[in-house]
Amino acid sequence: MRGETTRAMAAFQSSRRYVLAFLVGIICVLLIFGGSLHDELAHERIESFGLAFILVGIGGRLWSILYIGGRKSAELVSTGPYSVTRNPLYFFSTIAAGGVGAQTGSLVITALSAAFCATAFYIVALREERYLKAVLGAPYLAYLDRVPRFLPNPRLFRDQEEVTFRPEIFNRTLLDGLVFLVSIPFFELVEEGQELGIIPILFRLF
Template identity: 45%
Template sequence: MALCLPAILFTRSADVLPELAMELIESTGILLIIAGVLGRFWSILYIGGHKNASIIQDGPYSICRHPLYLFSTIAAAGFGMMLGSLVLMTVLTGAVLIILSDIAAKEERFLRDRFGLAYDAYAAKVPRILPRGRGFSTPKQVTFDVHVLRRNLSDALVFLSLIPLGELMSYFKEEPLWPMIPIY
Protein backbone atom coordinates (compact mmCIF):
# COMPACT_ATOMS: atom_id res chain seq x y z
CA MET A 1 0.00 0.00 0.00
CA ALA A 2 2.94 2.33 0.72
CA LEU A 3 4.03 1.98 -2.92
CA CYS A 4 0.66 3.43 -3.92
CA LEU A 5 1.09 6.46 -1.62
CA PRO A 6 2.24 8.84 -4.39
CA ALA A 7 -0.83 7.96 -6.46
CA ILE A 8 -3.06 8.48 -3.42
CA LEU A 9 -1.49 11.84 -2.56
CA PHE A 10 -0.95 13.36 -6.00
CA THR A 11 -3.98 12.27 -8.00
CA ARG A 12 -7.60 13.26 -7.95
CA SER A 13 -10.75 12.08 -9.63
CA ALA A 14 -11.05 13.25 -13.23
CA ASP A 15 -14.63 14.38 -12.51
CA VAL A 16 -16.05 12.66 -15.58
CA LEU A 17 -18.93 11.08 -13.67
CA PRO A 18 -21.95 12.91 -12.27
CA GLU A 19 -21.71 13.84 -8.60
CA LEU A 20 -24.36 11.28 -7.63
CA ALA A 21 -22.36 8.48 -9.30
CA MET A 22 -19.20 9.59 -7.46
CA GLU A 23 -21.06 9.62 -4.14
CA LEU A 24 -22.34 6.12 -4.88
CA ILE A 25 -18.81 4.88 -5.66
CA GLU A 26 -17.39 6.50 -2.52
CA SER A 27 -20.23 5.15 -0.34
CA THR A 28 -19.75 1.69 -1.79
CA GLY A 29 -16.08 2.02 -0.86
CA ILE A 30 -16.98 2.73 2.75
CA LEU A 31 -19.28 -0.30 2.79
CA LEU A 32 -16.48 -2.47 1.37
CA ILE A 33 -14.11 -1.30 4.11
CA ILE A 34 -16.71 -2.20 6.74
CA ALA A 35 -17.35 -5.56 5.01
CA GLY A 36 -13.59 -6.21 5.06
CA VAL A 37 -13.44 -5.52 8.80
CA LEU A 38 -16.47 -7.70 9.55
CA GLY A 39 -15.11 -10.47 7.33
CA ARG A 40 -11.79 -10.37 9.15
CA PHE A 41 -13.63 -10.71 12.48
CA TRP A 42 -15.66 -13.61 11.09
CA SER A 43 -12.44 -15.32 10.02
CA ILE A 44 -10.81 -14.72 13.41
CA LEU A 45 -13.78 -16.36 15.13
CA TYR A 46 -12.87 -19.58 13.32
CA ILE A 47 -9.06 -19.49 13.29
CA GLY A 48 -8.37 -17.63 16.56
CA GLY A 49 -6.38 -19.83 18.91
CA HIS A 50 -6.20 -22.67 16.36
CA LYS A 51 -3.74 -21.21 13.83
CA ASN A 52 -1.05 -23.74 12.86
CA ALA A 53 -2.51 -26.27 15.35
CA SER A 54 -5.05 -27.76 12.95
CA ILE A 55 -6.49 -27.24 9.49
CA ILE A 56 -9.55 -25.03 9.88
CA GLN A 57 -12.02 -25.91 7.12
CA ASP A 58 -15.28 -24.38 8.34
CA GLY A 59 -16.95 -21.00 7.93
CA PRO A 60 -14.89 -18.63 5.83
CA TYR A 61 -12.15 -21.29 5.59
CA SER A 62 -14.57 -23.48 3.65
CA ILE A 63 -14.83 -20.95 0.81
CA CYS A 64 -11.14 -19.93 0.64
CA ARG A 65 -7.95 -20.94 2.45
CA HIS A 66 -6.97 -17.37 3.37
CA PRO A 67 -10.15 -15.41 4.15
CA LEU A 68 -8.22 -12.85 6.22
CA TYR A 69 -6.38 -11.95 3.02
CA LEU A 70 -9.60 -11.96 1.01
CA PHE A 71 -11.24 -9.49 3.37
CA SER A 72 -8.10 -7.33 3.54
CA THR A 73 -8.19 -7.14 -0.26
CA ILE A 74 -11.87 -6.19 -0.17
CA ALA A 75 -11.08 -3.38 2.29
CA ALA A 76 -8.24 -2.15 0.05
CA ALA A 77 -10.65 -2.07 -2.91
CA GLY A 78 -13.05 -0.11 -0.75
CA PHE A 79 -10.37 2.43 0.10
CA GLY A 80 -9.63 2.94 -3.60
CA MET A 81 -13.33 3.44 -4.32
CA MET A 82 -13.67 5.76 -1.36
CA LEU A 83 -10.96 7.93 -2.92
CA GLY A 84 -13.26 8.20 -5.94
CA SER A 85 -10.95 6.52 -8.43
CA LEU A 86 -11.55 3.25 -10.21
CA VAL A 87 -7.88 3.33 -11.28
CA LEU A 88 -6.72 3.62 -7.65
CA MET A 89 -9.18 0.92 -6.65
CA THR A 90 -7.74 -1.41 -9.30
CA VAL A 91 -4.11 -0.59 -8.42
CA LEU A 92 -4.64 -0.94 -4.65
CA THR A 93 -6.64 -4.14 -5.03
CA GLY A 94 -4.09 -5.64 -7.41
CA ALA A 95 -1.10 -4.65 -5.26
CA VAL A 96 -2.65 -6.01 -2.07
CA LEU A 97 -3.76 -9.22 -3.79
CA ILE A 98 -0.29 -9.83 -5.26
CA ILE A 99 1.47 -9.19 -1.93
CA LEU A 100 -0.96 -11.31 0.08
CA SER A 101 -0.88 -14.12 -2.50
CA ASP A 102 2.89 -14.27 -2.09
CA ILE A 103 2.56 -14.38 1.69
CA ALA A 104 -0.13 -17.07 1.39
CA ALA A 105 2.17 -19.21 -0.78
CA LYS A 106 4.89 -19.00 1.89
CA GLU A 107 2.42 -19.89 4.65
CA GLU A 108 1.17 -22.83 2.63
CA ARG A 109 4.68 -24.28 2.33
CA PHE A 110 4.80 -24.34 6.13
CA LEU A 111 1.30 -25.86 6.37
CA ARG A 112 2.15 -28.56 3.82
CA ASP A 113 5.25 -29.45 5.82
CA ARG A 114 3.23 -29.57 9.02
CA PHE A 115 0.05 -31.33 7.85
CA GLY A 116 1.18 -33.12 4.69
CA LEU A 117 -1.51 -34.90 2.68
CA ALA A 118 -4.34 -33.52 4.82
CA TYR A 119 -3.40 -29.99 3.79
CA ASP A 120 -2.96 -31.06 0.16
CA ALA A 121 -6.50 -32.47 0.19
CA TYR A 122 -7.86 -29.24 1.68
CA ALA A 123 -5.95 -27.14 -0.86
CA ALA A 124 -7.27 -29.28 -3.71
CA LYS A 125 -10.89 -28.52 -2.87
CA VAL A 126 -10.73 -24.93 -1.51
CA PRO A 127 -9.28 -22.00 -3.50
CA ARG A 128 -6.43 -19.92 -2.05
CA ILE A 129 -7.89 -16.38 -1.78
CA LEU A 130 -10.67 -15.83 -4.30
CA PRO A 131 -13.72 -17.55 -2.76
CA ARG A 132 -15.94 -20.31 -4.06
CA GLY A 133 -19.24 -20.07 -2.20
CA ARG A 134 -20.69 -23.44 -3.14
CA GLY A 135 -18.40 -25.27 -0.72
CA PHE A 136 -19.51 -23.33 2.36
CA SER A 137 -19.95 -25.36 5.53
CA THR A 138 -20.04 -24.58 9.21
CA PRO A 139 -20.88 -26.47 12.39
CA LYS A 140 -23.84 -25.46 14.56
CA GLN A 141 -21.49 -24.08 17.21
CA VAL A 142 -18.11 -22.42 16.99
CA THR A 143 -15.91 -21.70 20.00
CA PHE A 144 -13.46 -18.84 19.87
CA ASP A 145 -10.75 -17.23 21.92
CA VAL A 146 -11.86 -13.78 23.12
CA HIS A 147 -8.24 -12.77 23.77
CA VAL A 148 -7.30 -13.47 20.13
CA LEU A 149 -10.36 -11.54 18.94
CA ARG A 150 -9.38 -8.56 21.11
CA ARG A 151 -5.82 -8.66 19.81
CA ASN A 152 -7.16 -8.45 16.27
CA LEU A 153 -9.21 -5.39 17.11
CA SER A 154 -6.14 -3.26 16.37
CA ASP A 155 -6.08 -4.67 12.81
CA ALA A 156 -9.73 -3.70 12.45
CA LEU A 157 -9.02 -0.20 13.69
CA VAL A 158 -6.31 0.20 11.04
CA PHE A 159 -8.84 -0.65 8.34
CA LEU A 160 -11.55 1.52 9.91
CA SER A 161 -9.09 4.43 10.09
CA LEU A 162 -9.09 4.36 6.28
CA ILE A 163 -12.57 5.89 6.36
CA PRO A 164 -11.65 9.20 8.05
CA LEU A 165 -8.31 9.17 6.19
CA GLY A 166 -10.14 8.87 2.87
CA GLU A 167 -12.52 11.65 3.85
CA LEU A 168 -9.57 13.84 4.84
CA MET A 169 -7.88 13.14 1.50
CA SER A 170 -11.09 14.10 -0.33
CA TYR A 171 -11.22 17.36 1.60
CA PHE A 172 -7.63 18.26 0.73
CA LYS A 173 -8.14 17.31 -2.92
CA GLU A 174 -11.02 19.77 -3.21
CA GLU A 175 -8.65 22.63 -2.37
CA PRO A 176 -5.28 21.06 -3.22
CA LEU A 177 -2.13 22.27 -1.51
CA TRP A 178 -0.01 20.77 -4.30
CA PRO A 179 -0.55 19.90 -7.98
CA MET A 180 -2.89 17.00 -8.64
CA ILE A 181 -3.04 14.72 -11.66
CA PRO A 182 -6.61 13.82 -12.65
CA ILE A 183 -7.28 10.09 -13.11
CA TYR A 184 -10.45 8.02 -13.46
Protein backbone atom coordinates in the same frame (compact mmCIF):
# COMPACT_ATOMS: atom_id res chain seq x y z
CA MET B 1 8.53 -28.73 18.57
CA ARG B 2 5.12 -27.24 19.32
CA GLY B 3 6.79 -24.11 20.65
CA GLU B 4 8.79 -23.76 17.44
CA THR B 5 5.63 -24.27 15.40
CA THR B 6 3.78 -21.59 17.34
CA ARG B 7 6.64 -19.13 16.99
CA ALA B 8 6.94 -19.77 13.26
CA MET B 9 3.25 -19.20 12.62
CA ALA B 10 3.30 -16.12 14.85
CA ALA B 11 6.06 -14.77 12.63
CA PHE B 12 3.90 -15.39 9.55
CA GLN B 13 0.94 -13.63 11.17
CA SER B 14 3.11 -10.68 12.19
CA SER B 15 4.43 -10.36 8.65
CA ARG B 16 0.83 -10.40 7.40
CA ARG B 17 -0.07 -7.45 9.63
CA TYR B 18 3.05 -5.58 8.55
CA VAL B 19 2.21 -6.19 4.89
CA LEU B 20 -1.31 -4.88 5.48
CA ALA B 21 -0.09 -1.76 7.28
CA PHE B 22 2.58 -1.15 4.64
CA LEU B 23 0.10 -1.45 1.76
CA VAL B 24 -2.41 0.89 3.37
CA GLY B 25 0.35 3.38 4.12
CA ILE B 26 1.77 3.33 0.60
CA ILE B 27 -1.67 3.70 -0.98
CA CYS B 28 -2.48 6.64 1.28
CA VAL B 29 0.82 8.40 0.60
CA LEU B 30 0.66 7.93 -3.18
CA LEU B 31 -2.96 9.03 -3.44
CA ILE B 32 -2.53 12.29 -1.57
CA PHE B 33 -1.65 13.86 -4.90
CA GLY B 34 -4.24 12.00 -7.00
CA GLY B 35 -7.70 13.04 -8.09
CA SER B 36 -10.82 11.61 -9.74
CA LEU B 37 -12.10 12.32 -13.25
CA HIS B 38 -15.70 11.58 -12.19
CA ASP B 39 -18.27 14.27 -11.47
CA GLU B 40 -19.26 14.91 -7.86
CA LEU B 41 -22.28 12.57 -7.87
CA ALA B 42 -20.32 9.62 -9.30
CA HIS B 43 -17.46 10.42 -6.92
CA GLU B 44 -19.79 10.20 -3.92
CA ARG B 45 -21.31 6.94 -5.16
CA ILE B 46 -17.89 5.34 -5.52
CA GLU B 47 -17.00 6.45 -2.00
CA SER B 48 -20.26 4.98 -0.66
CA PHE B 49 -19.60 1.63 -2.32
CA GLY B 50 -16.09 1.82 -0.92
CA LEU B 51 -17.46 2.22 2.60
CA ALA B 52 -19.58 -0.88 2.06
CA PHE B 53 -16.47 -2.78 0.89
CA ILE B 54 -14.58 -1.69 3.99
CA LEU B 55 -17.36 -2.83 6.31
CA VAL B 56 -17.67 -6.17 4.49
CA GLY B 57 -13.90 -6.58 4.71
CA ILE B 58 -13.79 -5.89 8.44
CA GLY B 59 -16.79 -8.14 9.12
CA GLY B 60 -15.31 -10.94 7.01
CA ARG B 61 -11.97 -10.72 8.80
CA LEU B 62 -13.71 -11.00 12.18
CA TRP B 63 -15.83 -13.92 10.92
CA SER B 64 -12.67 -15.66 9.77
CA ILE B 65 -10.75 -15.15 13.00
CA LEU B 66 -13.63 -16.65 15.01
CA TYR B 67 -12.96 -19.96 13.25
CA ILE B 68 -9.18 -19.96 13.13
CA GLY B 69 -8.68 -18.59 16.65
CA GLY B 70 -4.90 -18.97 16.66
CA ARG B 71 -5.09 -22.67 15.68
CA LYS B 72 -3.76 -22.32 12.14
CA SER B 73 -0.46 -24.05 12.87
CA ALA B 74 -1.89 -26.67 15.22
CA GLU B 75 -4.82 -28.17 13.31
CA LEU B 76 -6.66 -28.00 10.03
CA VAL B 77 -9.59 -25.59 10.05
CA SER B 78 -11.94 -26.31 7.16
CA THR B 79 -15.36 -25.03 8.22
CA GLY B 80 -17.12 -21.68 7.98
CA PRO B 81 -15.19 -19.25 5.76
CA TYR B 82 -12.33 -21.75 5.54
CA SER B 83 -14.60 -24.21 3.77
CA VAL B 84 -14.99 -21.93 0.74
CA THR B 85 -11.51 -20.37 0.53
CA ARG B 86 -8.19 -21.28 2.10
CA ASN B 87 -7.37 -17.65 2.86
CA PRO B 88 -10.53 -15.80 3.90
CA LEU B 89 -8.56 -13.25 5.95
CA TYR B 90 -6.60 -12.29 2.85
CA PHE B 91 -9.70 -12.28 0.66
CA PHE B 92 -11.63 -9.94 2.94
CA SER B 93 -8.56 -7.76 3.46
CA THR B 94 -8.40 -7.34 -0.32
CA ILE B 95 -12.05 -6.27 -0.42
CA ALA B 96 -11.37 -3.72 2.31
CA ALA B 97 -8.29 -2.47 0.47
CA GLY B 98 -10.46 -1.87 -2.59
CA GLY B 99 -12.78 0.11 -0.33
CA VAL B 100 -9.85 2.22 0.82
CA GLY B 101 -8.94 3.00 -2.80
CA ALA B 102 -12.58 3.88 -3.53
CA GLN B 103 -12.38 6.75 -1.04
CA THR B 104 -10.51 8.66 -3.74
CA GLY B 105 -13.57 8.47 -5.99
CA SER B 106 -11.58 6.68 -8.71
CA LEU B 107 -12.53 3.27 -10.12
CA VAL B 108 -8.99 2.75 -11.39
CA ILE B 109 -7.48 3.39 -7.97
CA THR B 110 -10.10 1.11 -6.40
CA ALA B 111 -9.06 -1.74 -8.68
CA LEU B 112 -5.34 -1.07 -8.26
CA SER B 113 -5.61 -0.99 -4.47
CA ALA B 114 -7.34 -4.37 -4.44
CA ALA B 115 -4.86 -5.80 -6.97
CA PHE B 116 -1.81 -4.67 -4.99
CA CYS B 117 -3.23 -6.17 -1.82
CA ALA B 118 -4.17 -9.45 -3.50
CA THR B 119 -0.69 -9.80 -5.04
CA ALA B 120 1.07 -9.20 -1.73
CA PHE B 121 -1.13 -11.65 0.16
CA TYR B 122 -0.79 -14.24 -2.59
CA ILE B 123 2.96 -14.26 -1.96
CA VAL B 124 2.42 -14.57 1.81
CA ALA B 125 -0.11 -17.38 1.26
CA LEU B 126 2.38 -19.39 -0.81
CA ARG B 127 4.92 -19.18 2.02
CA GLU B 128 2.34 -20.29 4.55
CA GLU B 129 1.24 -23.21 2.40
CA ARG B 130 4.76 -24.58 2.17
CA TYR B 131 5.04 -24.42 5.93
CA LEU B 132 1.61 -25.95 6.63
CA LYS B 133 2.20 -28.84 4.22
CA ALA B 134 5.12 -29.93 6.39
CA VAL B 135 3.27 -29.38 9.67
CA LEU B 136 -0.24 -30.70 8.93
CA GLY B 137 0.60 -33.38 6.37
CA ALA B 138 -1.91 -35.40 4.34
CA PRO B 139 -5.16 -33.81 5.64
CA TYR B 140 -3.87 -30.41 4.59
CA LEU B 141 -2.84 -31.69 1.16
CA ALA B 142 -6.38 -33.00 0.66
CA TYR B 143 -7.71 -29.62 1.76
CA LEU B 144 -5.52 -27.92 -0.85
CA ASP B 145 -7.03 -30.10 -3.56
CA ARG B 146 -10.59 -29.40 -2.41
CA VAL B 147 -10.72 -25.69 -1.53
CA PRO B 148 -9.58 -22.76 -3.74
CA ARG B 149 -6.66 -20.65 -2.55
CA PHE B 150 -8.30 -17.22 -2.79
CA LEU B 151 -11.61 -16.70 -4.61
CA PRO B 152 -14.41 -18.35 -2.55
CA ASN B 153 -16.57 -21.16 -3.86
CA PRO B 154 -19.88 -20.82 -1.93
CA ARG B 155 -21.01 -24.29 -3.02
CA LEU B 156 -18.35 -25.79 -0.73
CA PHE B 157 -19.67 -24.11 2.41
CA ARG B 158 -20.07 -26.24 5.51
CA ASP B 159 -20.25 -25.27 9.15
CA GLN B 160 -20.01 -26.63 12.68
CA GLU B 161 -22.22 -26.26 15.73
CA GLU B 162 -19.81 -24.17 17.78
CA VAL B 163 -16.37 -22.62 17.61
CA THR B 164 -13.90 -21.42 20.21
CA PHE B 165 -11.58 -18.46 19.85
CA ARG B 166 -9.08 -16.40 21.79
CA PRO B 167 -10.43 -12.92 22.63
CA GLU B 168 -6.93 -11.48 22.39
CA ILE B 169 -6.65 -12.50 18.75
CA PHE B 170 -10.20 -11.36 17.98
CA ASN B 171 -9.55 -7.93 19.52
CA ARG B 172 -6.26 -7.56 17.66
CA THR B 173 -7.97 -8.43 14.37
CA LEU B 174 -10.67 -5.85 15.11
CA LEU B 175 -8.06 -3.16 15.69
CA ASP B 176 -6.23 -4.18 12.51
CA GLY B 177 -9.49 -3.90 10.58
CA LEU B 178 -10.26 -0.46 11.94
CA VAL B 179 -7.16 0.78 10.13
CA PHE B 180 -9.25 0.59 6.96
CA LEU B 181 -11.84 2.97 8.40
CA VAL B 182 -9.16 5.58 9.04
CA SER B 183 -8.98 6.05 5.26
CA ILE B 184 -12.40 7.71 5.22
CA PRO B 185 -11.61 10.85 7.27
CA PHE B 186 -8.09 10.82 5.85
CA PHE B 187 -9.25 11.15 2.25
CA GLU B 188 -11.90 13.70 3.22
CA LEU B 189 -9.12 15.88 4.63
CA VAL B 190 -7.07 15.30 1.49
CA GLU B 191 -9.98 16.41 -0.70
CA GLU B 192 -10.45 19.55 1.38
CA GLY B 193 -6.74 20.29 1.08
CA GLN B 194 -6.92 19.82 -2.69
CA GLU B 195 -9.95 22.11 -2.99
CA LEU B 196 -8.16 24.80 -0.97
CA GLY B 197 -5.05 24.46 -3.11
CA ILE B 198 -2.93 23.32 -0.16
CA ILE B 199 -2.34 19.90 -1.72
CA PRO B 200 -1.53 19.88 -5.47
CA ILE B 201 -3.29 17.35 -7.71
CA LEU B 202 -0.55 15.80 -9.84
CA PHE B 203 -2.72 13.28 -11.70
CA ARG B 204 -6.35 12.32 -12.22
CA LEU B 205 -7.70 8.84 -12.94
CA PHE B 206 -11.12 7.57 -14.01
